[in-house]
Amino acid sequence: MRLENISKSFPGVRALSGVSMELKAGDVHALIGENGAGKSTLIKILSGAYIKDSGEIFIDGKKVEIGGPQHALQLGISVIYQELNLVPYLTVAENICLGTEPLRNKLGFIDRTEMLKRAKAPLEFIGVDIDPRALVADLSIAQRQMVEIAKAISHDCSILVMDEPTSSLTESETVKLFRVIETLRNRGVGIIYISHRLEEIFSMADRVTVLRDGELVGTLPISAVDKDKLVTMMVARKLSDYYTRDQVEASEAVLKIENLSDGKRLHGISLTVRRGEVVGLAGLVGSGRTELARCIFGIDAFVEGEVMVSGKPVRIGSPQEAITLGIGYVPEDRKKSGLILKMAVRENLSMARLNTRNGQTAELLSLGSFIRKRAEEALVEKYIEQLSIKTPSHRQNVAKLSGGNQQKIVLAKWLAIEPKILILDEPTRGIDVGAKAEIYALINECTKRGMGILMISSELPEILGMSDRVLVMSGGRIRGELAREEANQEKIMQLAI
Amino acid sequence: MSTNPSLRVTELSTRNVQLTKYVLRSGILVAFIALLIIFAFTAPYFATFENLRNVLRQVSVNTVVAVGMTFVIILAGIDLSVGAIVALIGSLAAGFLQAGYSLWLVLLLMVAIGAASGAINGYFVAYQGVPAFIVTLATMTIYRGLAFLRTGGYAIPIANDAFLGLGRGYLGPIPTPVVVMVVIIIIGHVILTMTKFGRHALAVGGNEEASRLSGVNVEVTKLLIYTMSGVLAGIAGILLAGRLGAGSANSGTGLELDAIAAVVLGGTDLMGGRGTITGTILGAFIIGIISNGLTLLNVEPFYQMVIKGCIILFAVWFNIYGHRKGAIG
Numbered sequence: 001m002r003l004e005n006i007s008k009s010f011p012g013v014r015a016l017s018g019v020s021m022e023l024k025a026g027d028v029h030a031l032i033g034e035n036g037a038g039k040s041t042l043i044k045i046l047s048g049a050y051i052k053d054s055g056e057i058f059i060d061g062k063k064v065e066i067g068g069p070q071h072a073l074q075l076g077i078s079v080i081y082q083e084l085n086l087v088p089y090l091t092v093a094e095n096i097c098l099g100t101e102p103l104r105n106k107l108g109f110i111d112r113t114e115m116l117k118r119a120k121a122p123l124e125f126i127g128v129d130i131d132p133r134a135l136v137a138d139l140s141i142a143q144r145q146m147v148e149i150a151k152a153i154s155h156d157c158s159i160l161v162m163d164e165p166t167s168s169l170t171e172s173e174t175v176k177l178f179r180v181i182e183t184l185r186n187r188g189v190g191i192i193y194i195s196h197r198l199e200e201i202f203s204m205a206d207r208v209t210v211l212r213d214g215e216l217v218g219t220l221p222i223s224a225v226d227k228d229k230l231v232t233m234m235v236a237r238k239l240s241d242y243y244t245r246d247q248v249e250a251s252e253a254v255l256k257i258e259n260l261s262d263g264k265r266l267h268g269i270s271l272t273v274r275r276g277e278v279v280g281l282a283g284l285v286g287s288g289r290t291e292l293a294r295c296i297f298g299i300d301a302f303v304e305g306e307v308m309v310s311g312k313p314v315r316i317g318s319p320q321e322a323i324t325l326g327i328g329y330v331p332e333d334r335k336k337s338g339l340i341l342k343m344a345v346r347e348n349l350s351m352a353r354l355n356t357r358n359g360q361t362a363e364l365l366s367l368g369s370f371i372r373k374r375a376e377e378a379l380v381e382k383y384i385e386q387l388s389i390k391t392p393s394h395r396q397n398v399a400k401l402s403g404g405n406q407q408k409i410v411l412a413k414w415l416a417i418e419p420k421i422l423i424l425d426e427p428t429r430g431i432d433v434g435a436k437a438e439i440y441a442l443i444n445e446c447t448k449r450g451m452g453i454l455m456i457s458s459e460l461p462e463i464l465g466m467s468d469r470v471l472v473m474s475g476g477r478i479r480g481e482l483a484r485e486e487a488n489q490e491k492i493m494q495l496a497i
Numbered sequence: 498m499s500t501n502p503s504l505r506v507t508e509l510s511t512r513n514v515q516l517t518k519y520v521l522r523s524g525i526l527v528a529f530i531a532l533l534i535i536f537a538f539t540a541p542y543f544a545t546f547e548n549l550r551n552v553l554r555q556v557s558v559n560t561v562v563a564v565g566m567t568f569v570i571i572l573a574g575i576d577l578s579v580g581a582i583v584a585l586i587g588s589l590a591a592g593f594l595q596a597g598y599s600l601w602l603v604l605l606l607m608v609a610i611g612a613a614s615g616a617i618n619g620y621f622v623a624y625q626g627v628p629a630f631i632v633t634l635a636t637m638t639i640y641r642g643l644a645f646l647r648t649g650g651y652a653i654p655i656a657n658d659a660f661l662g663l664g665r666g667y668l669g670p671i672p673t674p675v676v677v678m679v680v681i682i683i684i685g686h687v688i689l690t691m692t693k694f695g696r697h698a699l700a701v702g703g704n705e706e707a708s709r710l711s712g713v714n715v716e717v718t719k720l721l722i723y724t725m726s727g728v729l730a731g732i733a734g735i736l737l738a739g740r741l742g743a744g745s746a747n748s749g750t751g752l753e754l755d756a757i758a759a760v761v762l763g764g765t766d767l768m769g770g771r772g773t774i775t776g777t778i779l780g781a782f783i784i785g786i787i788s789n790g791l792t793l794l795n796v797e798p799f800y801q802m803v804i805k806g807c808i809i810l811f812a813v814w815f816n817i818y819g820h821r822k823g824a825i826g
Binding site: 297299322323329331338339341342343347373 | 691692696699704709710712714766770771
């Protein structure tokens with residue numbers, strides 16, 4: 001298979017521009033890059049989930065246009081996503097034959113014996129011992145992955161894409177998976193293998209392609225690179241000028257966390273955020289950064305540890321309590337948890353402020369239960385102007401605004417409670433460069449007003465450009481702290497991987 | 498994204514335009530006026546004061562229930578138990594009156610029992626995460642069963658004139674249940690559009706997660722809305738028992754469906770997050786007018802059912818079609 005000059009844009013972002021790569025039969029081809037480098041977009045184009053804007057795809061020398069997921073399967077492309085796509089309450093055999101069930105007759109009755117036989121063959125081929133009659137819901141993650149692979153083989157796939165297959169496997173399960181991949185390789189299947197774990201790539205890949213910011217950095221045989229070289233390829237780039245951090249003299253701690261564990265994903269986290277400070281929280285997806293933010297904001301509970309706000313120990317049991325303490329949280333997915341898309345700018349913007357205890361902030365938005373429309377409108381207009389949110393009016397439905405303006409509304413929602421602590425989770429994801437610059441300016445402004453900011457970001461230049469200190473998380477622990485002066489992309493990646 | 502004219506109107510963006518936009522887009526106002534005109538010309542006596550007053554009296558029970566249902570559906574929920582609560586409250590009220598309890602005590606008790614019935618629904622939906630459809634399907638059977646247990650299957654006659662007056666009487670020229678209905682409509686509209694609680698209802702229905710993260714107490718909001726639906730069903734039960742002059746376990750059968758139809762006809766989004774009381778009123782009135790007009794036209798009741806169903810289906814279809822074109826998915 002050969003990809004040439006593949007490009008794909010989403011409103012406001014260019015996800016892939018002119019990416020080319022070649023996959024040979026029987027090759028394990030690693031695809032790496034930072035979060036947001038364009039790996040997922042590329043494999044979604046291969047799987048037919050997205051349609052490319054431009055570029056050409058050749059399979060066995062023939063040019064193809066992948067029209068959709070069904071078509072991709074017919075072309076022999078199977079993708080195994082991180083979040084596995086099996087139907088939990090069907091059996092293994094039913095899952096493997098889903099959509100291609102063998103029929104006993106024209107009435108549509110399923111031939112169960114044939115189905116079991118068809119399911120058994122690929123399972124035996126990859127050498128795993130799973131009963132095709134078992135319910136998928138009863139299987140472990142590793143076993144489910146094997147079922148996905150078997151399903152791909154049963155579709156006669158010649159190209160198998162695996163997205164972070166080992167992220168939830170134990171060591172011994174990983175070894176087993178590698179053996180299966182070895183078998184597939186020997187059978188001539190071309191495998192695209194996406195992983196953040198560089199050790200794995202060195203132990204099994206033949207070649208490696210690095211993407212960065214939607215562009216191809218290069219494809220090299222694995223023998224020609226070492227870990228340091230790969231990290232440099234993934235992150236090396238100039239810091240853009242728009243990261244201008246006006247540092248503020250940091251004073252007393254507004255948020256202090258000691259030894260926090262949630263019993264699942266977070267282990268012994270301690271950190272401090274001071275007034276006027278931006279603390280960057282770096283790490284790979286799944287390293288526990290969002291989980292930590294959710295614990296601090298009272299969405300999820302933690303079992304151990306202490307949280308102190310402005311020096312006083314507090315128990316935060318719900319977002320309401322967090323808001324009352326002056327904590328704001330801009331979540332990572334603005335459409336899923338930041339905005340109410342069916343509502344207008346006004347209702348979204350005043351939402352958190354309306355739920356503060358009366359008297360906590362200067363003007364009251366409500367008298368008893370009644371919303372004071374004029375006070376609300378004044379507040380909303382003030383923030384629309386302050387953040388230069390581009391909207392026809394405050395009655396505009398937020399769904400119709402651009403990503404940058406939507407993100408500004410989420411920010412404004414929290415600024416309106418005049419917080420002491422602001423947690424930003426991926427504050428500039430999926431918005432254009434201009435809006436990013438405006439949000440950075442806003443972060444500077446906030447710290448000047450004395451807020452302490454904890455900023456989670458997967459974009460290293462953003463972390464480096466805006467943070468006064470950088471904490472790096474991995475596996476639910478804080479692996480290290482870097483001062484602004486000493487932090488660089490290589491050091492962060494070394495700690496994060 | 499769309500050139501839908503009603504959307505361009507939104508950009509003018511004043512409160513009234515926003516409201517009418519809803520109504521216009523669902524085509525409900527057009528349907529309402531069209532029905533009025535058609536029946537005025539075809540059905541004898543339709544356009545008389547007595548008849549229209551009669552229609553208002555007939556729709557009052559459904560409208561009161563539908564106001565509560567609007568809030569429930571805004572939450573993306575459903576309340577199938579309201580018809581059964583109407584029957585239960587009617588039966589209990591008749592029983593208590595027969596046993597000689599005073600009018601005010603009975604009324605107070607009935608509202609409290611309505612609230613409790615609704616709160617039970619709300620508890621399971623909000624705090625136990627049981628789907629609203631299942632919870633209220635179950636309580637629908639339970640509440641109606643309790644009504645049958647109370648009455649033994651017979652209607653309990655009501656002799657209290659003041660109570661009967663609530664269903665049959667007049668305040669000046671206006672029937673008492675219509676006055677009650679208007680008061681409840683106004684309260685419902687004010688709560689939905691002017692209070693934090695109404696805002697929370699729309700927010701939770703629109704995006705539960707985002708609401709929670711903004712400090713909305715999602716569970717309490719849900720509990721209160723189901724409780725409110727129960728209270729309104731209780732009030733409707735009192736009005737209906739007063740009009741019928743008896744408490745019967747069979748009363749209010751299918752009322753939940755009429756209320757849902759009124760809400761959906763009124764343009765409230767079954768997926769939650771959007772809705773108006775004004776739309777619901779129009780929806781309830783349309784259902785009432787159809788029944789009344791067809792009766793005056795001497796259409797057999799069985800045909801009436803078929804026609805009513807068709808009109809609801811087409812109106813809602815039109816509504817969904819409008820939403821799809823309206824760019825907000």
